[in-house]
Amino acid sequence: MSVHTRLVAGNKEDTEAWVRAVHVGFLRLQELTEEDLATRQARQDFSRAAGVFDGDRCVATYKSFAQEMTVPGGGVVSSNAVTGVTVTATHRRKGLLRGLITEDLRAAKERGDVVSALDAAEYRIYGRFGYGPTTSAVTWRVDVTRAGLDARRTGREGEGGISFLDAAQVREIGPELHERFRRTQPGAIDRDPLFWDLHTGAVRVGSRPWELPYWALHRDADGVPQGLVSYHVTHGRRGNLDTAELKVGSLIAATPAAERALWLFLLSHDRVTTLTAELSAPDAMLPLLLPDRRAASVTEDSDFIWLRPLDLPRMLEARTYGVEDEIVLDVRDPLGLAQGRYLLAASPEGASATPTGRDADLTLDTTALAQLYLGDESAVRLVAAGQVTAGRAEAPVRADLLFRTGRRPWCPDGF
Ligand SMILES: CC(C)(COP(=O)(O)OP(=O)(O)OC[C@H]1O[C@@H](n2cnc3c(N)ncnc32)[C@H](O)[C@@H]1OP(=O)(O)O)[C@@H](O)C(=O)NCCC(=O)NCCS
Structure with missing residues (x-):
């Protein structure tokens, strides 16, 4: 196989x-239109796009x-976000992805990015990296x-109100609101x-049909957009009866009051028999709002955003922790980019992370650290599963008190 790799920007x-x-x-060639090509050329950043x-x-x-x-x-x-990863079926499993990703991660490390992130099409691809x-x-x-909701009591006094927006209003209000939202939500991205x-x-x-969704905005009592x-x-x-399924596309809220108000608004539509919300927050307050919580169920639960440590001290120092404590982490990295004992x-x-010669409380690879970092996984569980080694019996419990968070991390956006 004689191939060569080059950046495609500017050509x-x-x-x-x-x-x-x-x-x-991605086996979606039939969906690509000439218009798409023009839009992508005009709107997408190809400065770090490499092709083989x-x-x-x-x-x-x-x-x-x-x-x-x-x-x-x-x-x-700062994250090195990775996307558009494909190898044509005729050239798969010959090391092309490995070549592209190892070079990119090396460059990201050199540039000073703290982590790298992606949403993985398949579970078994990226752990090795x-x-x-x-x-x-x-x-x-x-x-x-x-659900048993009383449709007359969907909003609380003094907590603002909800109005529909047209497309132009969404483009005007949405970006600023999202900026505020994403800073309140661990795991969210720009x-x-x-x-x-x-x-x-x-x-x-794309060639698939598209329909404008309903867009509804929650403003607080001062008129500030919050959700x-x-x-x-x-x-x-169903038989003789009409049914209506309300399918949530995107729901963001910068305050708990806005999140509550939007869920209750969605659930108060007359005629709607079912609500579904994909790619939703795993601990959305949704079921807590229902008189009959059994009406809400999680029908799918999957990993979504994957993270890869690049700069351990800056990564560990960027977040806050649940309690005041010290812990020694010995991190191993299959590519040797982010390892050491800290x-x-x-x-x-806040926190400081400094190299140390002390015995490790936890020995873990970057894949395990990624799972603990935003608070979603438990060190106790990873030790029990044999994926993290504890140097002291109490270390996993102490790590959980440090790393775990009251609400779970979530990212509403794939990329
Ligand atoms: C996923 C994909 C990019 C892999 O490309 P590739 O060039 O075949 O991968 P490589 O040959 O560099 O493989 C590197 C290693 O990953 C493994 N691997 C790659 N893809 C894998 C998969 N889908 N499942 C399990 N292992 C995989 C290889 O077996 C190899 O393992 P090894 O180092 O132990 O030998 C390619 O199969 C593809 O384009 N798939 C369809 C599109 C897609 O899903 N892209 C990912 C978007 S997030």
């Missing part, structure tokens, strides 16, 4: 070949870009007819402005 033929190859790789070419043909694609991820305590870390699942997402399903154009119909991609939801409703019949001296105010 129209190369970027077109790259976009086509992404669609071939076999002659004129692009047979592997890979792109990274700068992103921010919120961590517990409200800080953010030091990534681990760090946020999960669920599908909620609510049998609205069973959103590409293209999101708002795509989800309001200003820009269309935004999009949804579609589809109608059906004393983490942590508290609810």
